[in-house]
Amino acid sequence: MALNLYNTLSGRVEEFQPLKNNEVRMYACGPTVYDYGHIGNFRTFVAIDILHRHLQQSGYQVRHVMNITDVDDKIIRNSARDGVSVQEYTAKYEKAFLEDAAALNIERPILVRATEHILEMAEFVAELERKGFAYRTDDGSYYFRIANFPGYGKLSKKDFAGMQDGARVDVDDYEKDSARDFALWKAPKPGEAFWESSIGPGRPGWHIECSVMSMAELGETFDLHAGGEDLIFPHHENEIAQSEAKTGKPFAHFWFHARFLLVEGEKMSKSLGNFYTLRDLVLMGHKPSSIRFLLAAAPYRHQLNFTFDGLQQAAASVTRLRNFRLRLTSSQFAEGTNPDVSELAAETLKRLQAGLDDDLNTAQAQGAIFDMIRSVNALIDAGQVLRDDVPALLATLERFDRIFSVLSDDDLPKMRSIAEWAKAEGREQEISEALALAVAANQLSDAEVENKIAEMGAARRARNFAASDALRAQLATAGVVIENTKDGIRWRRK
RNA sequence: GGCGCGGUACCCAAGUGGUAAGGGAGAGGUCUGCAAAACCUUUAUACGUGAGUUCGAUUCUCACCCGCGCCUCCA
Numbered sequence: 001m002a003l004n005l006y007n008t009l010s011g012r013v014e015e016f017q018p019l020k021n022n023e024v025r026m027y028a029c030g031p032t033v034y035d036y037g038h039i040g041n042f043r044t045f046v047a048i049d050i051l052h053r054h055l056q057q058s059g060y061q062v063r064h065v066m067n068i069t070d071v072d073d074k075i076i077r078n079s080a081r082d083g084v085s086v087q088e089y090t091a092k093y094e095k096a097f098l099e100d101a102a103a104l105n106i107e108r109p110i111l112v113r114a115t116e117h118i119l120e121m122a123e124f125v126a127e128l129e130r131k132g133f134a135y136r137t138d139d140g141s142y143y144f145r146i147a148n149f150p151g152y153g154k155l156s157k158k159d160f161a162g163m164q165d166g167a168r169v170d171v172d173d174y175e176k177d178s179a180r181d182f183a184l185w186k187a188p189k190p191g192e193a194f195w196e197s198s199i200g201p202g203r204p205g206w207h208i209e210c211s212v213m214s215m216a217e218l219g220e221t222f223d224l225h226a227g228g229e230d231l232i233f234p235h236h237e238n239e240i241a242q243s244e245a246k247t248g249k250p251f252a253h254f255w256f257h258a259r260f261l262l263v264e265g266e267k268m269s270k271s272l273g274n275f276y277t278l279r280d281l282v283l284m285g286h287k288p289s290s291i292r293f294l295l296a297a298a299p300y301r302h303q304l305n306f307t308f309d310g311l312q313q314a315a316a317s318v319t320r321l322r323n324f325r326l327r328l329t330s331s332q333f334a335e336g337t338n339p340d341v342s343e344l345a346a347e348t349l350k351r352l353q354a355g356l357d358d359d360l361n362t363a364q365a366q367g368a369i370f371d372m373i374r375s376v377n378a379l380i381d382a383g384q385v386l387r388d389d390v391p392a393l394l395a396t397l398e399r400f401d402r403i404f405s406v407l408s409d410d411d412l413p414k415m416r417s418i419a420e421w422a423k424a425e426g427r428e429q430e431i432s433e434a435l436a437l438a439v440a441a442n443q444l445s446d447a448e449v450e451n452k453i454a455e456m457g458a459a460r461r462a463r464n465f466a467a468s469d470a471l472r473a474q475l476a477t478a479g480v481v482i483e484n485t486k487d488g489i490r491w492r493r494k
Numbered sequence: 495g496g497c498g499c500g501g502u503a504c505c506c507a508a509g510u511g512g513u514a515a516g517g518g519a520g521a522g523g524u525c526u527g528c529a530a531a532a533c534c535u536u537u538a539u540a541c542g543u544g545a546g547u548u549c550g551a552u553u554c555u556c557a558c559c560c561g562c563g564c565c566u567c568c569a
Contacts, residue, residue: 011498031569044569072567157497158565182566206567228569229499235567259499260563267562297517298507303500303562310506313518320517323531355508363508367516374516374533381525381533465527472529483531490531 008255027214029227032069033093036277047258047300064109105405114209122197133245140187156233207238225252285434287411290315341389348372441479
């Protein structure tokens with residue numbers, strides 16, 4: 001069964017078919033690196049990551065390109081304010097973004113940077129001018145003439161045909177012929193950073209970078225273009241206009257847009273005080289895996305309401321998944337196989353795939369795996385899961401995790417490195433008690449934990465429960481949870 | 495105003511023209527030295543409101559109410 005995916009361009013769910021047999025070429029609009037990434041940004045990037053992973057798991061060769069916007073008005077303004085170069089300014093936030101993305105287990109796409117393609121952008125603009133889609137204004141800026149591109153509005157479903165421009169509107173302090181015309185190239189104002197190019201000094205408009213870099217990496221027509229829903233208009237609409245005006249060919253076939261998230265029921269904004277970067281959340285003591293699960297488990301077209309209660313629930317769900325795997329890998333099973341179990345695993349796999357194929361319905365996929373977990377737990381209790389059944393169950397769990405990526409317990413090193421970053425930035429006072437505790441927990445090595453557990457086992461055999469409980473309490477403060485099972489003592493980090 | 499999305503239990507969240515997945519939380523129980531984990535039972539006369547189509551609607555249609563997004567550089 002093939003992937004059915006909502007296409008913003010057609011406004012419908014369509015069967016996804018790559019242009020070139022087994023190869024998927026996709027382009028995602030990445031971050032503008034002028035500040036730390038917030039939880040809303042990462043909702044989008046996690047959604048794109050899930051799309052990427054699902055395509056890979058479905059057998060496609062995925063070429064996934066993402067841009068880093070390292071030049072724009074805000075960057076130029078902020079770097080001037082801080083008295084550093086554009087490069088120096090953006091390098092810091094690009095690094096932070098990549099670290100954050102890695103903390104959320106977002107698979108690294110091929111990265112392209114706007115500043116590395118400036119001359120090609122100028123060439124692109126020149127070509128548009130030759131073809132009559134662009135014009136130069138007196139100050140040396142270039143604009144795209146929307147009136148000459150009949151398809152304008154097809155992505156955002158806006159009808160510009162009947163729209164009359166009123167008086168000339170001068171939004172950007174640049175002159176243009178129509179209020180709707182958008183900047184392709186901006187001439188520098190005094191004191192601003194600029195690049196020399198074949199069309200004169202200046203810097204690229206926002207939209208042009210994506211047209212140039214996507215075509216450079218993926219060709220004039222490619223499969224899929226992704227981003228946050230706010231990019232539908234004007235950004236993606238303008239990309240289509242530029243690109244198709246230049247090539248005369250369709251640009252991207254599928255347009256994928258992730259819905260914005262709400263925070264505590266309201267749009268996230270600094271003024272509402274509900275604005276959180278990923279780092280803010282980790283400083284509060286939340287695990288990257290909880291955050292990823294919360295962001296991943298709600299389907300991408302659903303307006304996810306991000307709450308701290310929800311984050312706690314997500315953490316509990318992840319714990320349940322991890323506990324289940326721990327149970328499979330640490331319990332003793334009798335010899336043999338139970339055909340019912342392999343059938344259950346196969347059925348679950350099918351449901352997983354079907355859910356994801358249905359426009360990336362991650363909630364369905366989640367339901368499938370938890371159904372399996374509950375059934376298998378009951379079967380284990382009844383002694384009906386046998387040794388040779390375990391691999392198929394683990395494989396199913398792994399298959400789920402190749403999309404969700406929350407099973408590996410690698411939260412602590414990530415949290416520790418964010419704690420260290422906070423110290424280096426002089427933000428030590430923002431490290432919550434929860435984070436401090438979690439980071440401290442990592443200070444006991446596995447071997448040390450094992451030693452204490454051995455001591456505990458001895459105490460228990462001697463029925464010295466006071467000593468045993470004391471050890472358990474000691475381990476608990478170090479973030480280690482002890483579970484006594486029929487098959488011996490099992491432990492995990494909290 | 496234009497375009498679009500959504501309103502499902504305490505919270506999060508699937509889903510179907512024939513009477514509601516899953517997770518969390520709560521309650522009771524089993525197991526355990528005690529815990530933890532796990533399991534079992536339990537928690538929506540009903541899916542925003544009203545009307546229509548239908549043998550039958552939460553699922554289709556219409557209206558209304560509410561929430562949200564985009565409408566020039568915010569993912």
